[in-house]
Amino acid sequence: MRRLDQLLANLGYCSRREARAWIAAGRVTVRGEAADDFGLKADPADVRIDGQPPDHPDGLLLLLHKPVGLVCSHDRREGPNVYGLLPPRWLQRNPQVTSVGRLDKDTSGLLLLTDQSELVHRLTAPKHKVPKTYRATVHADLPPGLAAVFASGTLRLPDESAPCAPAELSVLGPREAELTLTEGRYHQVRRMFASQGCEVLTLHRVRFGRLTIADLPPGQWRELPLDCFAPVAG
Ligand code: URA
Numbered sequence: 001m002r003r004l005d006q007l008l009a010n011l012g013y014c015s016r017r018e019a020r021a022w023i024a025a026g027r028v029t030v031r032g033e034a035a036d037d038f039g040l041k042a043d044p045a046d047v048r049i050d051g052q053p054p055d056h057p058d059g060l061l062l063l064l065h066k067p068v069g070l071v072c073s074h075d076r077r078e079g080p081n082v083y084g085l086l087p088p089r090w091l092q093r094n095p096q097v098t099s100v101g102r103l104d105k106d107t108s109g110l111l112l113l114t115d116q117s118e119l120v121h122r123l124t125a126p127k128h129k130v131p132k133t134y135r136a137t138v139h140a141d142l143p144p145g146l147a148a149v150f151a152s153g154t155l156r157l158p159d160e161s162a163p164c165a166p167a168e169l170s171v172l173g174p175r176e177a178e179l180t181l182t183e184g185r186y187h188q189v190r191r192m193f194a195s196q197g198c199e200v201l202t203l204h205r206v207r208f209g210r211l212t213i214a215d216l217p218p219g220q221w222r223e224l225p226l227d228c229f230a231p232v233a234g
Contacts, residue, residue, distance in 0.1 A: 001041040002057075004028055011055055012092030022049075055089060059116050059226050060097055062086075063211060066111040067218040072102040082111065085219055100124060100208075101184050109134070109205030110213040113221070119229060123209075129165075129182035133207035134189045138198040141174045146196055150179065157191050164192060178206065 002010075008019035008028070019038065026034040027050050030042045044057035066072075070082045074096070082099065083091055090097050093115055100112035100123045114120060123130055147169040149155055155164045168180040179189055190200045206213055209229070216222060 001043055003038070004030075004035055004040050004042060004047070005038040007042075007044060007047065007054060007057065008049065010094045011057060012089040012094075013049060013055075060090065060093070060114060061116065061119070061224045061226050061228060062097075062113040062221040063213070063216070063224055064111045064113055064221040065213055065216040065218045066103050066108055066205075068106055068108045071105050072099040072111065074098070079105070082113070085221070086113070103205060104187060104190075104203070107134075107203040107205065108218060109203075110208050110211065111205070112208060112211075112224075116226065123229065124184065126183055130209045131180050131182050131207070132184070132205060132209075133178055133180045135172070135176070135178050135204045135206050136189060136193060136200050137176045137202045138193055139175070139201055140198060142171060142177060142198065143196055146177075147171065149196060150192060155192065155195065157185070157188075157195055160185070164188070167192070180207075 004023055005016050005019040008014055008022060009016040013019065014022060022028055023035055023038040028035050029048045030040065031046045035042070044054045047054055064082060064085065066082055070080050070084070071078045072082055074081065074083065083097065086097065095115045095117055097113055097115045098120065100114060100120050103109065103111055112123070122128060150167045150169045153163060153166040157164065164185075165181070165183050167182070170178045172178060179192070181188060185191075189203055193200050211224075
């Protein structure tokens with residue numbers, strides 16, 4: 001049960017003050033009756049706003065194909081961001097829709113967006129070791145033995161004391177490979193390749209846990225069920 005004025009404001013329809021005006025104007029109904037008390041608590045399933053059910057009242061979980069050139073930060077000073085791809089109302093929601101971890105501006109591929117902060121914590125916490133797979137092209141031929149270096153669990157990146165956790169490299173071609181990580185340090189893939197003399201030219205995340213980007217076009221998203229990452233029973 002949620003207060004009507006709070007429901008409208010939190011789902012991004014308008015401010016709480018405006019919500020009170022919407023309610024007074026009869027734009028909000030509960031079980032078919034115009035609600036005149038903005039403090040009324042109602043089950044969102046019984047609520048209609050201008051005749052329509054509330055927009056994703058339980059939360060949002062999206063799988064976005066992030067194009068290159070957009071940042072994951074909400075800070076406008078950092079340039080155009082991925083949130084600009086979403087319907088404007090979703091940008092006004094509280095809690096805010098945010099990315100699960102980040103991809104660099106120059107990285108494309110699978111990015112999860114959600115307003116479920118508990119999910120963000122669970123999927124980004126190092127102890128959960130969610131595997132993420134990146135396809136990289138590099139400027140020169142991959143050195144022999146690279147897979148063993150990345151798998152060793154002893155690779156140290158400059159200025160970091162803890163070695164990288166073992167990562168799996170699958171070579172796709174002389175200058176192309178997929179790397180699966182279970183951690184998410186700053187620019188980790190680019191820095192791991194750089195530590196072995198390879199500059200990453202393109203980077204694309206193809207997998208996050210069990211999810212793949214499949215043939216979703218850049219800039220498009222699909223909705224995922226909120227329980228998508230619930231532990232599988234049995
Ligand atoms: N590693 C990187 O270097 N960049 C990303 O965007 C993601 C992982």
